[in-house]
Amino acid sequence: MAFPKADNIIIIGGSLAGLMHALTCLTHTEAKVTILERSPNALLHNQGAGVVAGAETQKFFTKYVDARREIAVRSLERLYLDRDGGVVEGSVDRREQRMTSWDVLYRLLRWRVDGMGAGEYFEGGEGGGEQEGSGNRVKDHVRFGQARYEYGCSVDAVKDCGEKGVDVEWKDRDGGTRTTTADFVIAADGASSHVRRQLLPDVQRSYAGYVAFRGTVPESAISEAATAAFVEKFAFFHTTGIQILAYTIPGENGSLRPGHRLVNWVWYCNYEDGSQELEELMTDSEGKRHAVTLPVGGMREEVWSKQKRYADEVLPPQFAEVVKKTTQPFVQAITDNLSKEDVFSDGRLVMVGDAVAGFRPHTAASTSQAAFDALMLAEWIEGRIDRDEYRSRCLGYAKEVQTHGVALGERSQFGRHPFAT
Template identity: 35%
Template sequence: MKRLRIRIVGGSLAGLFAGILLQRDGHDVKIYERSPSGLAGRGAGLVGQHDLFRILRAIGCEHVARVGVVAKERIYFNRDGSIAETSRTPQMQISWDFLYSTVASHMVAESYQIGKPVVDVVEGAEGAQLLFADGRREDADLVIGADGLGSVVRPLLNRDASNRFAGYVAWRGLIPETALPQDAAVLLDRFAFYVKSGIHVLGYLVPGPGGETGPGERRYNWVWYRPVASDELQTLFTAADGRIFDYSLPRGALSEERLQMLRSDAASMLPPAFVKAIEAESLPSIQGIFDFEAANIVSAHTALIGDAAFVVRPHTAMGVSKAAGDALGLREALLASEDLSEALDRYQKERLPVGKSIADYGRRLGASAL
């Protein structure tokens, strides 16, 4: 493929994966991230999968996959805190923060621009054009939409580009390991679950923000899936200062009154160890669980990757790996053909079925989770 002007909308891991690979292949690449402060500190932990390992090898930072915390077993609680079941299934959790910062360091710095929100993309016969919030326009041979759940690129390719609420949300906490009280120590070094009708909560250790894995340096990540009616979402995603978010409520936005309600609900519904973990988090966040499947992930001068193409539920633990697979698939398609249209068609034929399969899997897991 000849040298292309490639512009990527969205600077999280999907955008970085694609940007680094395509820049190394000689293309003129720039990434535009809407957040003015960047994305460091946004994630917790993730489970490494095959495509993630592949892309880390391709980038040259495979060592990141070996920096993690191993949960030696899975335990399932009874309501009173006793252990109902133990499963010897060791699993490593990688730090999202450490992965993101390490991967980002492999992108040419001036090619990654934060605080540059793209508000629209339009296509013409010879290319595509990005429209920025400040009124600026920029031409490209290929635009890659890596802008996630709220993608502005997605509607160019799909008449129905809306996310569908799955009927529940994930309350999330991420606290220093040392913030867990002694009487919650049963949670350490294992995956812990409490599951019954209408209740699904889990927790596990992840590395520190800089990849620290020593005892006392790690963080504890808990997730509580809770059913919510769709007409309650706007209230749920309204911050203490009145700001309304579309798909989530970030850390620090919850009012003190609602924080106390969360803790009260935990005390009345969950095993004691999880109650302690939730009480130790002063800045919980809320993630809405949504579904989206693209009918098309390419057009003449545009391609979608990651959550912009398919929103997969977190139960799969495959979101980052799918994004890596998308980036690898797009790169391989561009390398295999001198014609952009042919390359994008090849990419869609390969990755569209993969996305649909993972999305279906996530819905099945979600149906059994609550």
Template identity: 30%
Template sequence: MSSLAQDECVGRRVIIVGGSIAGLMCGLLLKHVGCNVEILEQDSDDRKSHMAGIAMGPNVMDLLRDHDRLKKPFTYGIDGLQSLGTGNKPRIVATGKREITSWDALYYRLRSNFDGWVSAYYPQPPKADIMDGTTAYHSNTRVLDVGRPDASDAHLTVTSVNRHTNAVSERNADLVIGADGADSMIRAKYQPAVQRRYAGYVVWRGTVQEEHLSDPTLKAVAHSAINHTMDQHHIIAYVIPGKDGSLQAGERLVNFCWYTNETPESLDDILRDRIDGHRHRNTVPAGRVKESAWEARLKHARAVPLPPAMLEIVEKIQEPFIQVISDFFSPKGAFENGQVLLMGDALTLVRPHAGLSSAKSAFHSRAIEDFVRGKTSIQEWETCVLRYSYLHWTQGVYWGTFYQGSMSMAIISGAHYWTYSAWYRFTSWMEAMLTSGGKSSSVSDECTT
């Protein structure tokens, strides 16, 4: 099947593997074109707070404008990025309005829109439209395999197991979408050679409620994100919604991220669990970071010293957590004659510096919607998403190398990114002129940095 014609959308069976931000975005769009969508998610319905911020770029805002049926505000607006020097003296790095939210607030908003999930964030879900397809969200469900029982079968079969009961189920689908993150089971089946690559550094993260911070620090983060750079270190902090998505002053959180280079030896030490001593792979959750590792980070912060606002924030973090920075780019995103697609972090894992993870998921979701509605062929879809993903993968490598690596390597990475960016824009513009006389959907408004 090269594409699904628009008049065939209604009633199409779509299974999305992975029910996080990417899977929910895609599921919401396909629900609204009449597909019957099931999401299979291995985690529970109620997620423990990720204590992480999300930059809401144009791709995300456009998607929500068209598909979000909730009216409650859930973002905090900033005017740009400022770099803090000694004594909190700010220097403007970039200007431009950007909406910021938390992972939790966006997740529960998408859940509310997708399947009417009731949460403290959104206790009153929007009503379904008569033209919507059916939806189901199966939590605690781990996918074991995707395949075609018989070579002549038009549909695919997804085999899964309930993590609580161990009951094995089989579901048929016309389209299977792998939105199961950087450690994707779907990608592992079809592209086993594509693996995470350690970037050479980690990020120490945490949040502090506004009411616990001084007025000078609150003033520093009031209208912009703030950063501070050192040799092979950099820090960024910004305001995100608080408990249950609160945007009330004093209840909001300041999100803090400190990137540090780590050798394999030091990485092995800081990834050790403070309680049972086992080595985590990619994330040390809040409450599990070794006290000695965090104390060493605080000691370094005081010795530098960090700008007063940064120092106050880091000293007041109660439950830090650590994420290993890694990346990869998959050279292929469509399998089984276009009936299995990869999207989001399952397709390409970009470094977080430009804040484009949610933008990437929104772009991929729009592209899948176009394919399902018959606007593009599978070849056009794959070319579109791979070009876009590669662009932002190279951008992440460039920014990471600039902040954490040597200047010579940053120049090389920058040349690669800017050359590809110019080619990407020119090619997209030419294709738009030749096919529709307008702007191509493969041109991102977020690749100008």
């Protein structure tokens, strides 16, 4: 089935997946594109999270964003440390990867999609721009600021209206209820998707039994030993019930200059569901219990002090150092979700990205999933594939990577990794 004629497209969710799909729609259709973002802020807060720029992400940004600037730090090798901080024999893999940050990708996408200025954000004022002679269709087709980005919008319901399209009802930031009928709807509202809960109530987001502590440290603030382990490298440490990793990402204002970048780390620790330790960890300094993400600034000082002491007890000294030098940590409970369907309303509504499948972070593929889904949508719109092929490819990718992520996580946290010490 061909892509439906669409003059009015609504995208639910304004993070990376929503923005990528908005840019795809702007490039390949003449539709009016509206993004409904739940956050009450016009600009989503950066969590300081590093992102591995996988093949799909790189392909999408090369094809659609067409930025003048490099977006990633090159990691030249993967390696594993032992408890004393030495490199595990046989663990070095000289495979190059590219590491970026959520903030860099978000800022560039906002610049492309709705014209939010990026020049004042990026170091040197080089937010992006057209490359002469690029031959990229984006250059000729997409006008800056073409999409409408509405924040503070909480979607209450979607309703199939047959050939008329899909009704979307939401509360705006002033508390008023609004309804519109869209020709095509994209649900990019994350792993806790409200749209998915309405359409597939049996698909639940489930806790996997462990959390990820996350943080960043300025490259200039770490020791020579930590620099040797983490700068332009992808380093890991495994032991029973623990995995920690680190790599270099762009720094403040997207800086890629040596000495101005950040070391991003992720530390997985097991916490039994319902345990007192998990409750204490996920309860912030004001007494609010967070279900999935304890945000930057929310961790109680006594909890963080305890975790830093634990770092000295169990981690290699380079990893303990970056943990202890982190001033703005945050925590994510690791969860699973996987949908068996992503196309609804006779092809007039699709779910994408984390709304379809929440990958465990070990795959480093959540951003790649958003990019893959957006690239497949472009093929459907352009008629290179039909609706059934779009569904098959997107669901196939989601199931394969989600299953792989569960296997990686279970081995890491509840089994034994080959390079564990």
